Amino acid sequence: MTKLLLLGLVALPLAATSAHAQGTRKLDKRFLKADIDNNNALSPLEFQATQGKRVSAAYSRFRFNRADTDENGAISLNEFRASKAGTTNGKASRLDIFLTADLNDDDELSPDEYIDTLPPRVAYPKAIRSFDKRDKDDNGGLSPREFGIRRFPL
Known part of the structure; x- marks a missing residue:
């Protein structure tokens, strides 16, 4: 019983790490697919392509502005990951x-x-x-x- 409990405690962080890695891979694929000019950054128009089909242009620009933490007018892969494709900075x-x-x-x-x-x-x-x-x-x-x-x- 104790060994089973210990095995479960060890497996839980591994499962969480695996889920996080899978989420990061999905974000990376979305980023790379949208980066049409292959400059490793998303313009506002490229970023809008990563948003849902029902997201308005204004809402997409709002998310873009929030995700662009260095305010350089482009979203890097790290900014894209950190904002989870622009969805983590609250609702407009x-x-x-x-x-x-x-x-x-x-x-x-x-x-x-x-x-x-x-x-x-x-x-x-x-x-x-x-x-x-x-x-x-x-x-x-x-x-x-x-x-x-x-x-x-x-």
Whole structure:
């Protein structure tokens, strides 16, 4: 009985190490597949290819910015592993998505910026109808309130 317990205690860390190595191999394969130019770094566009099919462009940029710890505009293999493909740095809030999508920093989302907040498979006409429905003041841009943010930092 004691020998069996000891054997189980020794095997447990080995199983955990094996699972970790398998997870690292999967991440490495995803990284290498997405690194189209073979420069051992992922650009924001290459990084987006590693994200799920339902992840919006803005959410992917949010994850990219969080994973790019050295802020050099590219994700190295080590950064990719550390962030587990960008999934370990918390969930983005609506405010995070708004600020990431607002590429020109005018505190409004244009139709193209708004479309970046939607899942990639949303058809363009449907996205424009959604934008028009939210644009209550018909000024051609979505304010934070129209986007669904109650409190916007000044």
